Amino acid sequence: MPFRDVIGHRKLVGLLSRSIERDSIPPSLIFAGPAGVGKQLVAISSAQALNCLDPRRSHSSAPDAIPFDACGVCPACTRIERGLHPDVVVLEPGDSGSIKVDPVRDVIDRAGYRPFEGRRRVVIIDQADALVPQAQNALLKTLEEPPSSSVFILVSAWADSLLPTVLSRCPRLRFHELGPEEVAAALIRSGKKESDAHAIAALANGSIGQALDDSADTLVDARDVALRVLTRFAATDDLGRRVEAAKELLPQTTGGAAADREYVAVHLRAIASLLRDVELVSVNGDRRTLANPDVESSLGRLAAFNGDRGLHAFEAIDEALEAIESNVGVKIVTDWIATQI
Ligand SMILES: [Zn+2]
Numbered sequence: 001m002p003f004r005d006v007i008g009h010r011k012l013v014g015l016l017s018r019s020i021e022r023d024s025i026p027p028s029l030i031f032a033g034p035a036g037v038g039k040q041l042v043a044i045s046s047a048q049a050l051n052c053l054d055p056r057r058s059h060s061s062a063p064d065a066i067p068f069d070a071c072g073v074c075p076a077c078t079r080i081e082r083g084l085h086p087d088v089v090v091l092e093p094g095d096s097g098s099i100k101v102d103p104v105r106d107v108i109d110r111a112g113y114r115p116f117e118g119r120r121r122v123v124i125i126d127q128a129d130a131l132v133p134q135a136q137n138a139l140l141k142t143l144e145e146p147p148s149s150s151v152f153i154l155v156s157a158w159a160d161s162l163l164p165t166v167l168s169r170c171p172r173l174r175f176h177e178l179g180p181e182e183v184a185a186a187l188i189r190s191g192k193k194e195s196d197a198h199a200i201a202a203l204a205n206g207s208i209g210q211a212l213d214d215s216a217d218t219l220v221d222a223r224d225v226a227l228r229v230l231t232r233f234a235a236t237d238d239l240g241r242r243v244e245a246a247k248e249l250l251p252q253t254t255g256g257a258a259a260d261r262e263y264v265a266v267h268l269r270a271i272a273s274l275l276r277d278v279e280l281v282s283v284n285g286d287r288r289t290l291a292n293p294d295v296e297s298s299l300g301r302l303a304a305f306n307g308d309r310g311l312h313a314f315e316a317i318d319e320a321l322e323a324i325e326s327n328v329g330v331k332i333v334t335d336w337i338a339t340q341i
Contacts, residue, residue: 001081002056002072003045006038007189007208008182010064012173013042020049021057021068026171027146030128032159033175036209042175043124043153044080047088050151051076051118076118087118093130104135108142111150121150128154129161136163143169177206180291187211195294199223202273202291203266219266225249226270227298233341234304246338250330257327264330265321268337272317274302275310282306316340 003013019025025046031039048070049055056069070077079085089107093099107123115121125131131139139152143166146152154170156162178186180201186208187197203219204211211219225248232245249267251260273291280290281299290296305313320333 001041001045001048002070002077003042003049003066004069005072006042006045007186008178009038009042009175012175013045014064014066015173016042016046017049017066017068020046025050025151027148027150028143028152028170029154030159030162030167030170030172031153031155031175032172033157034177034205034207035157036207036211037175037178038208039155039157039175040124040126043122043126043155044088045070046151046153047085047122047124048072048077048080050120050122051080051085051087051115053077085118087115087121088124089122090124090126092126097130099125099127099131099135101132101135101138104131104138108138111142111147111152115149119149121147123150123152124155125153126155128156129158131162133163136166140165140169178208179206180204183208183211196220198291198293199295203269205269219270222266222270223274223292223295226267226274227295229267230271230274230305230341231298231301233338234302239339242338243335246334249334249337260330261324261327264333265324268317268320268324271341272314274299275305275314275317278302278305279310282310313341 003017006013016025031043033039049068052070053074053076054071056071058065058067058069060067072081076085080088083090089110091099091103091107111121111123143152152170154162154166159167159172180198183201183204183206184194184197187200188194190212192200200211200219203223229245229248233242236242249264251263254260255263274295277290277292277296278299279285281287281296282303287293287296292299316337320337323333323336324330
């Protein structure tokens with residue numbers, strides 16, 4: 001995918017485009033940032049821009065201009081997209097979950113030769129934090145003095161867990177979470193219905209990867225459960241009934257401690273996103289920025305959460321999410337939520 005079609009990350013993409021245009025791209029780079037925001041995609045876009053047979057140039061002076069970009073359709077671009085270009089190598093963890101030293105030695109050996117077809121050989125190491133220490137050590141010399149025709153891109157959501165010796169040799173580009181509207185745009189492009197796309201994007205934590213996951217439909221379900229629970233909270237002060245209502249936030253059958261925590265966290269984030277929308281409606285904000293526009297008509301039932309109560313509830317959700325992260329039991333957290341919201 002050419003740079004111009006990448007959703008979000010305009011600054012980083014512009015920076016990469018300019019450095020490729022000026023032939024000044026650093027020979028080893030780390031793409032760091034949350035999972036599923038498009039780091040690997042931008043690495044492929046960079047490989048295309050470096051090897052495209054018919055690159056596009058733009059002389060726009062707009063701040064987010066992309067001065068140099070791949071065409072996206074020439075044989076080099078299409079082969080890179082399909083993973084079939086001889087000079088663009090993608091290493092990723094094997095079945096063991098780690099990247100062993102042998103495949104790394106292999107790409108290092110190959111990097112010593114001139115590219116077969118393209119201008120630059122591009123070695124992309126996806127989930128680079130999975131490199132075993134021995135493999136990272138094998139890379140050190142190459143990262144320090146890479147062959148002039150090669151570019152190494154290490155992609156990682158956990159870059160800090162790489163060896164300090166690796167980190168110190170590679171400039172780091174930091175990718176950030178995407179906004180809900182950017183995630184929604186990506187979902188619509190991938191064929192989701194517009195209303196579903198907005199609901200899923202509101203809960204996807206800024207990650208297209210998370211939103212495109214098979215479990216995306218569970219995000220829509222979570223939002224519906226959150227709406228029901230909040231409506232019941234709004235209707236009663238009886239603690240017993242509230243605790244009963246909060247049970248809906250728990251998985252019906254346990255999927256193990258980690259999965260249960262994630263299940264409850266998704267539902268709590270759904271509540272937070274609804275509370276944000278209630279606030280937006282109550283202050284007559286711009287409806288186009290609603291995270292859950294498809295349930296706008298139901299938000300009126302939650303008017304009890306206007307103002308201070310909503311704000312307090314929002315803070316409680318934040319605390320609850322923190323508690324879940326520090327391994328407090330999920331039932332304790334949902335009971336506590338019943339007393340706070
Ligand atoms: Zn091309």
